[in-house]
Amino acid sequence: MTTTTDTPVDTVVRVEDVRALLDGVWESFLGAEEPLLTAALPAHLGGWTAAVSVTGTWRAQITIEVVDPLARLVTAHMLGRDEEPAVEDVRDALGELVNMVGGNIKSLHHGTAMLSLPWVGYGEDAPPPLLRETCRLDLTWRGLPLRVLVHVSASAAAADERRHSG
Amino acid sequence: MISTASFDFVADLQRRETAMRCEPGKEYLVEARLLPLAREAGYEDVDAYVARLRVDAAARADAVDALTINETSWFRDLAPYQTFTDTMLPALLESRAHVRHLELWSAACSSGQEAYSLAMLLRENLPPGWTATIHATDVSRAMLTRVKAGRYSQVEMNRGMPATRLVRWFERAGSEWQVSEELRSMITTEQLNLAAPFPPMRRFDVVFLRNVLIYFDAQTKSDILRRVHHTVAPDGFLLLGTSEYALDAGPGWQREVSGKTWMHRPEGARPATPAAGAAGPAGVRGGAGSAPARPLATTVPATATASFSSTLGTVARAGTGATLPTSLTPQGA
Amino acid sequence: MHALIIDDSTTMRSILRRIVTGLGYTTAEAGDGQQALDQMEAGPLPDLCLIDWNMPVMDGYTFVTRVRDREEWRDVTLMMVTTESEHNQIVRALAAGAHEYVIKPFTPDAIIEKLDLLGLVPQEATA
Numbered sequence: 065m066t067t068t069t070d071t072p073v074d075t076v077v078r079v080e081d082v083r084a085l086l087d088g089v090w091e092s093f094l095g096a097e098e099p100l101l102t103a104a105l106p107a108h109l110g111g112w113t114a115a116v117s118v119t120g121t122w123r124a125q126i127t128i129e130v131v132d133p134l135a136r137l138v139t140a141h142m143l144g145r146d147e148e149p150a151v152e153d154v155r156d157a158l159g160e161l162v163n164m165v166g167g168n169i170k171s172l173h174h175g176t177a178m179l180s181l182p183w184v185g186y187g188e189d190a191p192p193p194l195l196r197e198t199c200r201l202d203l204t205w206r207g208l209p210l211r212v213l214v215h216v217s218a219s220a221a222a223a224d225e226r227r228h229s230g
Numbered sequence: 231m232i233s234t235a236s237f238d239f240v241a242d243l244q245r246r247e248t249a250m251r252c253e254p255g256k257e258y259l260v261e262a263r264l265l266p267l268a269r270e271a272g273y274e275d276v277d278a279y280v281a282r283l284r285v286d287a288a289a290r291a292d293a294v295d296a297l298t299i300n301e302t303s304w305f306r307d308l309a310p311y312q313t314f315t316d317t318m319l320p321a322l323l324e325s326r327a328h329v330r331h332l333e334l335w336s337a338a339c340s341s342g343q344e345a346y347s348l349a350m351l352l353r354e355n356l357p358p359g360w361t362a363t364i365h366a367t368d369v370s371r372a373m374l375t376r377v378k379a380g381r382y383s384q385v386e387m388n389r390g391m392p393a394t395r396l397v398r399w400f401e402r403a404g405s406e407w408q409v410s411e412e413l414r415s416m417i418t419t420e421q422l423n424l425a426a427p428f429p430p431m432r433r434f435d436v437v438f439l440r441n442v443l444i445y446f447d448a449q450t451k452s453d454i455l456r457r458v459h460h461t462v463a464p465d466g467f468l469l470l471g472t473s474e475y476a477l478d479a480g481p482g483w484q485r486e487v488s489g490k491t492w493m494h495r496p497e498g499a500r501p502a503t504p505a506a507g508a509a510g511p512a513g514v515r516g517g518a519g520s521a522p523a524r525p526l527a528t529t530v531p532a533t534a535t536a537s538f539s540s541t542l543g544t545v546a547r548a549g550t551g552a553t554l555p556t557s558l559t560p561q562g563a
Numbered sequence: 564m565h566a567l568i569i570d571d572s573t574t575m576r577s578i579l580r581r582i583v584t585g586l587g588y589t590t591a592e593a594g595d596g597q598q599a600l601d602q603m604e605a606g607p608l609p610d611l612c613l614i615d616w617n618m619p620v621m622d623g624y625t626f627v628t629r630v631r632d633r634e635e636w637r638d639v640t641l642m643m644v645t646t647e648s649e650h651n652q653i654v655r656a657l658a659a660g661a662h663e664y665v666i667k668p669f670t671p672d673a674i675i676e677k678l679d680l681l682g683l684v685p686q687e688a689t690a
Contacts, residue, residue, distance in 0.1 A: 078404065080405075081405035082405075084383065088383055099266045099269055101269055
């Protein structure tokens with residue numbers, strides 16, 4: 065393997081690592097009794113999208129998509145309340161969820177990088193990533209779908225693939 | 231919820247494999263431990279998975295491993311580790327000066343947090359030229375594989391690990407943290423069922439047998455303590471769990487108190503603390519909040535007597551001149 | 564005992580509030596480092612600050628350095644509670660004067676055990 069000064073740090077994000085980090089977040093805040101299960105999901109879930117970006121020696125965007133009933137269930141769990149959460153609560157809880165997942169994914173790499181504040185929207189796509197999808201987890205929790213996506217910088221990913229294949 | 235028949239099968243399986251009791255009322259726990267395995271194997275519920283266990287030995291082994299996993303913290307309960315550095319270690323540095331080597335046993339080591347916590351304390355407190363080995367045993371081979379790898383999830387790292395030790399002894403390894411080679415090289419592992427006769431074993435200076443006897447019935451407990459007695463050096467130490475101190479360990483053992491901790495010792499061992507013996511913790515140390523005494527401070531090398539608050543405590547205050555409270559003396563509660 | 568919980572997420576503040584009030588703490592909350600500094604100026608001074616790293620206006624790392632510049636605030640214990648989890652980030656925070664560091668996600672026990680290390684679990688809470 066050759067290393068040059070303009071070679072980006074390793075940008076491969078292993079799906080097992082993302083799954084392990086996600087399980088950690090889920091078990092800590094939503095309980096270990098009901099595990100996240102791998103599922104086949106439609107291309108478009110509809111509902112909430114929460115995203116954070118990583119900038120620095122590597123670039124990435126971490127996105128969580130959830131249907132509305134799951135978003136509300138997760139929020140109620142995190143707030144420890146039975147009643148229906150307000151829209152602002154859902155927005156905040158999803159933002160914190162993607163912040164935790166994204167921050168942990170950022171630490172998979174040794175480079176120096178910054179985590180953005182979270183972006184959360186309903187019925188919209190996350191800001192278009194000028195990045196290439198490198199990791200996708202399609203899951204259900206209590207029968208409700210969610211998706212986790214990791215996009216990395218296209219140029220960085222291409223360079224990385226060359227290094228790994230060479 | 232798991233059916234009675236399934237629960238009885240699982241309880242019986244666990245008792246036969248590990249001698250640990252799994253009593254009615256623990257259905258919820260069994261369900262929580264087995265459901266992820268069941269789902270992973272493609273079963274809708276735990277009952278369907280238990281039906282599979284009846285005919286699949288490999289799946290049974292996985293189930294037993296899942297059932298024996300215990301949540302463990304680093305430096306769990308703090309006080310036993312304080313006793314280790316403040317009382318046991320100074321005594322052993324004196325009595326083992328001729329060999330300059332210590333042998334410890336972390337029995338029922340689970341995923342290894344106790345063994346590595348001890349390794350850190352030893353590395354930080356042993357004088358130059360001394361070595362130590364920690365023998366980590368568990369009934370679960372899956373656990374021993376984890377101990378050898380020395381890799382822990384983010385969530386596990388948060389459990390009682392002082393941040394200063396995290397940065398000193400661990401490196402990131404993907405989504406996990408891995409303990410340094412220096413500490414891993416101090417650990418040996420062996421599969422061992424405490425409830426069955428032991429294979430030939432070394433003599434240990436210190437045995438940690440904490441929070442595991444509670445799972446066994448009275449006869450098995452007594453058998454285990456008799457077998458452990460043969461493995462403890464005549465002037466060695468046995469530490470049981472915080473809720474197990476009051477336990478009558480049976481013939482051959484005497485109890486000695488240090489700080490908040492009861493140590494079990496082979497009968498006839500010279501006390502490691504000056505006032506050891508009849509007095510209870512309060513009589514020896516004064517009330518809660520008194521500074522831990524270090525009775526042997528004058529007779530052992532200075533490197534070994536660093537106070538627990540500086541060794542276990544988290545971090546020196548950066549430029550503030552303030553002193554951290556010791557871990558055992560809550561301030562201004 | 565009084566804790567100041569500093570995090571831009573109301574959800575996270577709620578989670579932390581439930582944990583420390585369970586130990587007998589009273590709590591105040593701030594949404595960023597500047598708000599937290601303002602609250603400390605106004606008083607009462609907390610015994611403990613739980614501090615997120617990534618926040619708008621002023622981040623938690625800057626907050627720690629500002630608190631450590633103030634001699635009269637030296638008895639306030641600072642614990643980072645953040646998703647920042649690189650080895651070098653933890654070293655930086657400790658060097659700046661944070662006393663402990665909890666990585667998100669965490670369980671309530673993790674927070675309580677860290678506070679125990681700091682001698683900040685009130686005795687009646689452990690009894």
